[in-house]
Structure formats: structure tokens, C-alpha cells
Amino acid sequence: MMLEVNAERYLVINNRQIEHEGIFIGQELFHEINHALEHRGYEIFEKKSEDRVTEEGMDVYVELRPYKEKTAYVSLMIKVKISFKNMTNIVKEINGLPKNYQQGSVLVVLDGWFFTEWEQRWGMKPVVWFLKSVINKLVYIFPQEESYRNELVEDAAYLTNRIKKLFRSYREPETALPHEEDVRVSVEEEIKKGSEKGFDEDAVYLDIKKNKP
Amino acid sequence: MSEKFLVIDHLKISYTGLFNAAELYNLISSWFFGKGWDWHEKVNMERITPDGKQIHQIFWPWKSVSNFYKIIMHIRVNMIDVKDVEVEKDGKKIRVNQGEVHITIDGYVLADRNDYWTDKPFTWWFTVMAQKYFFKSHYQKIETWIKGDVEDLNSRIKRYLNMFRYSYQA
Numbered sequence: 001m002m003l004e005v006n007a008e009r010y011l012v013i014n015n016r017q018i019e020h021e022g023i024f025i026g027q028e029l030f031h032e033i034n035h036a037l038e039h040r041g042y043e044i045f046e047k048k049s050e051d052r053v054t055e056e057g058m059d060v061y062v063e064l065r066p067y068k069e070k071t072a073y074v075s076l077m078i079k080v081k082i083s084f085k086n087m088t089n090i091v092k093e094i095n096g097l098p099k100n101y102q103q104g105s106v107l108v109v110l111d112g113w114f115f116t117e118w119e120q121r122w123g124m125k126p127v128v129w130f131l132k133s134v135i136n137k138l139v140y141i142f143p144q145e146e147s148y149r150n151e152l153v154e155d156a157a158y159l160t161n162r163i164k165k166l167f168r169s170y171r172e173p174e175t176a177l178p179h180e181e182d183v184r185v186s187v188e189e190e191i192k193k194g195s196e197k198g199f200d201e202d203a204v205y206l207d208i209k210k211n212k213p
Numbered sequence: 214m215s216e217k218f219l220v221i222d223h224l225k226i227s228y229t230g231l232f233n234a235a236e237l238y239n240l241i242s243s244w245f246f247g248k249g250w251d252w253h254e255k256v257n258m259e260r261i262t263p264d265g266k267q268i269h270q271i272f273w274p275w276k277s278v279s280n281f282y283k284i285i286m287h288i289r290v291n292m293i294d295v296k297d298v299e300v301e302k303d304g305k306k307i308r309v310n311q312g313e314v315h316i317t318i319d320g321y322v323l324a325d326r327n328d329y330w331t332d333k334p335f336t337w338w339f340t341v342m343a344q345k346y347f348f349k350s351h352y353q354k355i356e357t358w359i360k361g362d363v364e365d366l367n368s369r370i371k372r373y374l375n376m377f378r379y380s381y382q383a
Contacts, residue, residue, distance in 0.1 A: 030379050046224065046367070051376040053230035060377045061227075084377070 013112030020106040020167040036162040042066035057086040079111040221320030268292035283326035284359040287319040320359045
């Protein structure tokens with residue numbers, strides 16, 4: 001495992017927030033995050049867990065530091081901070097069946113970090129560390145390192161989308177945004193309807209009839 | 214001098230609410246006895262202040278897992294503003310403590326626990342090469358061992374405090 005202490009650190013993604021207010025299932029959120037991170041090849045480390053019992057409910061804070069070692073020199077890390085505020089347990093009926101939910105506000109914050117350090121020894125010599133930093137920042141970035149940074153951005157985007165999709169599923173059907181597949185299907189149907197009617201009808205809007213000799 | 218590898222870096226558990234300080238201490242120590250660890254209590258300090266009791270404990274339990282390796286945990290327990298309160302549960306009055314608990318856990322793997330191989334430069338070099346190229350899987354097994362033990366202790370403490378648990382299951 002690469003230690004953060006001696007490594008050169010680059011903050012690639014800074015404080016990306018995903019908020020949700022209402023009902024949710026906390027364990028499902030953890031499961032989704034674990035699954036998404038494992039799918040992208042990360043090893044998960046729990047850094048901090050905090051629970052506070054208040055009159056309004058529970059305040060829970062969980063910090064995860066999943067990391068992915070690309071080479072002996074490069075490591076990617078996405079800090080995931082999950083915060084539940086005023087969380088209470090409720091029972092809701094879905095399709096006639098009672099189901100346990102939690103209610104409150106959720107805030108998920110993502111930070112993407114890119115570490116470079118040769119087997120925990122690079123940072124030991126200040127001259128080497130300085131030269132390497134100057135070359136990396138001002139002279140030349142190796143294409144491999146650049147691709148790893150892009151990979152970190154992609155991984156964070158993937159995780160963000162998975163979490164947002166989960167939160168969207170908890171919303172009521174009327175207020176929820178339509179799925180991409182539903183939008184695609186409805187657009188295809190509209191195009192089919194238009195082609196069946198013929199383009200004369202559409203031509204009115206395009207002012208083609210007016211321009212005909 | 215033996216080489217110490219940091220595996221778990223400052224795993225923190227914080228809880229504010231009702232708990233039992235004595236039971237929490239027993240839980241931690243009995244877990245280590247049950248797992249066959251050697252218990253080493255470095256600091257156990259209690260101060261009584263107008264805001265309540267301030268308890269500070271440091272434990273350094275260790276376990277020799279082979280002739281060469283030893284696993285060590287450093288546990289720091291800070292209990293802040295601990296007060297004795299009485300709560301009613303199922304018609305019975307129970308005396309518990311109310312306050313904040315902050316627990317920090319570090320996990321280490323110590324190589325060459327007998328200080329035999331790292332005494333001379335040549336044997337030290339030989340040890341480094343052997344660990345790096347021939348016995349890497351041994352070290353990884355021990356690393357997995359300490360990670361598993363820390364995770365077990367972590368979940369045990371959270372279950373006792375009835376915390377909202379993050380579970381690592383993909």
C-alpha cells in the first residue's frame with residue numbers, strides 16, 4: 001500500500017458533491033459505492049466512522065479512501081466522504097409491502113488524488129524530489145502519467161453516475177427525471193410518426209412550401 | 214533494528230451518545246485475549262473534571278505470527294466528558310455513561326521480530342532481497358491477517374455501540 005506521507009500529491013478532483021434529501025437506504029448506498037469501486041479495480045479502506053445521536057436523529061459520517069496502485073510509482077485514490085444528517089428509520093409501504101428506509105439528508109463528497117512515489121523511497125531525498133517535481137510540472141509529463149490522471153477522472157465520473165442513479169431511484173415517479181432509454185425510445189417513436197406522415201407536414205415549419213416555385 | 218510496516222493508518226471511530234465505558238474496555242481487551250494476542254496497556258489515565266470524566270487509554274497489543282513476523286496494533290481510546298446517567302429501558306433503570314468516544318487504530322507488521330537478521334549489513338541486505346523477491350507472498354499473508362483482525366475489531370466495536378455500520382461487501 002502506498003503511504004500518503006512521502007508521496008507527491010496532485011488533487012485532480014476537488015470536492016465534487018452529490019446531495020440527496022428524503023428517503024434512502026444507507027446500506028444500499030454503501031453497497032453501490034463498494035460495487036462501483038471494485039468494478040474499477042480499487043481496494044477499499046475505511047478511514048473514519050463517526051456517529052452522533054441527537055434529538056432530531058442520527059448524524060453519521062463515514063470516510064473511505066479507496067486506492068488503486070497502477071505501478072510501483074503511481075497510485076490513484078478517490079476520497080469518499082459520506083455524511084448523513086438527522087437520519088431516522090422509517091417504514092414505507094411499496095406495492096403493499098412494508099420496507100425499511102432511512103430518512104434525512106445525504107451528502108457524498110468525492111476528492112480524486114494522484115500519488116507518485118517510488119516504493120516509499122522517492123521522497124526521502126529532497127534534491128530528487130525537487131527535480132522530479134520541477135520536470136513534471138514545467139518540462140514534460142510522461143504520457144503514461146497523463147493517462148493515469150484521465151483514468152482517475154473517469155473512475156470518479158463513473159462513481160458519481162452510479163450514486164446519482166441510485167438517488168434518482170428513491171424519488172417519487174412523478175418528480176423523478178426520465179431515464180435515458182425512455183427518452184431515446186420516445187424520440188425514436190416521434191421520428192417514426194413524422195416519417196409516416198410524410199415531410200410535407202414538416203415542411204410548413206421549415207417554410208419549404210413558401211419557397212417552392 | 215527490525216523493520217516496521219504500517220498497514221492500517223489511523224482508522225478512526227467516533228461516537229457521541231450513551232455507552233458503558235467499563236464494558237467497552239472489557240470488549241476490547243477480551244477480544245484480544247480471545248484471539249490469542251498479547252496484551253500491553255501503555256497508558257490508562259482518568260481525570261475528573263467539572264464537565265465529566267476525561268479518560269485516555271493507549272493499548273499496544275501484539276502477536277507473533279511466525280518466527281520472522283509479528284503483528285502489532287496501536288489503539289488509542291479517548292473518552293471525553295463522560296457522565297454517569299440513568300436511563301429507563303423496559304421499565305428497568307440502567308446506569309450508563311454519556312459522552313464522546315474517539316478510538317484510533319493503527320496496524321503494523323514487524324519483520325525480523327528477534328532482531329537477528331538486521332543486525333549486520335550483509336544479513337540485512339539479504340533479508341531485504343528475500344522479502345522483496347522470494348517471500349513476498351509471506352508478507353502479503355501477514356498483511357491480510359492484520360487487516361482482517363483490525364476489521365473484525367472495528368465491526369465488533371461498532372456493533373457494541375450500535376453505530377450505523379459501513380460494511381465492505383461488494
